[in-house]
Amino acid sequence: MNNSIISRIGLLGLGAIGKRVYEALSTRYLPNARFAAIDPHGHASDFVRTHQIQLCSDTEDLARWKPDLVIECAGHDAVATSVPVLLKNGISVVIASIGALAEQPLRQHLEAAAETGAAKLILVSGAIGGLDALRSARTAGLDSVVYVGRKPPRAWLGSPAEERFDLEAIKEATTIFRGTAAEASVKFPKNANVTAAVALSGLGFDATQVELIADPAVDRNVHEVEAAGPFGSINVRLANNPLPDNPRTSWLAALSIEEAVSKQLLNVIF
Ligand SMILES: NC(=O)c1ccc[n+]([C@@H]2O[C@H](COP(=O)([O-])OP(=O)(O)OC[C@H]3O[C@@H](n4cnc5c(N)ncnc54)[C@H](O)[C@@H]3O)[C@@H](O)[C@H]2O)c1
Structure with a gap:
């Protein structure tokens, strides 16, 4: 994957992390990209309205929009329900809610979905390092x-x-x-x-x-x-x-997603 083939980004979760990652990608890393999101609880409707984000009705709708990459920052449920659908459709997904992988059956399900769709499941380091x-x-x-x-x-x-x-x-x-x-x-x-x-x-x-x-x-x-x-x-x-918008979330978690996406754009990966 390089910069020229990441032009459509899907977002699962537009809370504290999602909003920050959108701002960073749309202004710094991928200023020409298009963005789409699902917002099942309507928490981000104002943000979607005031930014250039296509609102999709559900995961299948997002998959039909054909993102080059989807970023999950929504929670463990989204990893269990939406992420396998995207992977099976050949769409690589960066996930922040890596704790969902503590369940071995879900881990195996995701690995199988990624194999079926020849897609990548990209895990971020999140709030931790080393x-x-x-x-x-x-x-x-x-x-x-x-x-x-x-x-x-x-x-x-x-x-x-x-x-x-x-x-x-x-x-x-x-x-x-x-x-x-x-x-x-x-x-x-x-x-x-x-x-x-x-x-x-x-x-x-x-x-x-x-x-x-x-x-x-x-x-x-x-x-x-x-x-x-x-x-x-x-x-x-x-x-x-913490992130200013969510005292429970480490700022570093949002930065690690930006780093994981920007890494996909590089020819030299470190
Ligand atoms: N890897 C790490 O170290 C690390 C650190 C912090 C957070 N996280 C993960 O990132 C997630 C997001 O963190 P945050 O601070 O932005 O949370 P947040 O509560 O501010 O935002 C989450 C947003 O996701 C939306 N959402 C919930 N389920 C959804 C679904 N199925 N599809 C689409 N959107 C959905 C909610 O409506 C909300 O707007 C957390 O739930 C956590 O699992 C990971």
């Missing part, structure tokens, strides 16, 4: 991969941690979950995207260890990846600022 090193290192074997997620205690409200801890009263860093990536993705779905990105880049969902920490000393979402093997060791730490 995955290139992890993927390189696993070729020589990995002894351990640990993902540590650290958030201010209040940020864990609404998670199962609330049942076991008085989150408002926590005064020092407290581990609220320790287990496998498979368990974490079920119990802490809001962390599922980063957990899945680490698991898929390294040792898989059952062998990747996850530790989640309520830490009053941090004011941002902090992600750490520690890995060891014959290659040596990796220790990566990210402290993410």
Whole structure:
């Protein structure tokens, strides 16, 4: 794929990430491209009206519009329902909601759909980093991969941690979950995207260890990846600022989509 053959972009999800990615692509990377989107809940109707975006009624309608590439930033349901349809129709899809791949049957379904349509399923690194090193290192074997997620205690409200801890009263860093990536993705779905990105880049969902920490000393979402093997060791730490439009979403997640799309436009890929 090169710049000249990406002229039609489909968007699944025009929330905080989708709007930002649209702005970046339409002004910076693909100023001559045309855009289409589906907006099943009508959340983005004002945005669609005020921008040059074709509104499609559903996924099949979007597929008939024949996008060169579709970008999913809508949520796990969209990965399960819309993305297989697009792949089977030969349309490559960049997905942000990578946590959906924690379910092995869905993963297999998507792989089969991509094969049927000779299309690509492109996963983004999202809010996490260092995955290139992890993927390189696993070729020589990995002894351990640990993902540590650290958030201010209040940020864990609404998670199962609330049942076991008085989150408002926590005064020092407290581990609220320790287990496998498979368990974490079920119990802490809001962390599922980063957990899945680490698991898929390294040792898989059952062998990747996850530790989640309520830490009053941090004011941002902090992600750490520690890995060891014959290659040596990796220790990566990210402290993410949120997107102005959605305090739950890391700005870096939107930037990683822009990077993934811009990579498709290059002749030299790094
Ligand atoms: N990989 C990562 O690290 C990472 C980080 C943050 C978010 N994400 C993923 O990106 C998604 C979007 O994040 P956001 O902050 O923009 O969320 P958001 O809530 O601001 O926006 C999501 C938008 O998608 C729309 N939508 C929901 N289901 C849809 C569907 N089936 N088809 C089309 N549109 C649909 C909603 O109406 C909403 O407008 C999240 O749900 C999450 O799964 C991934």
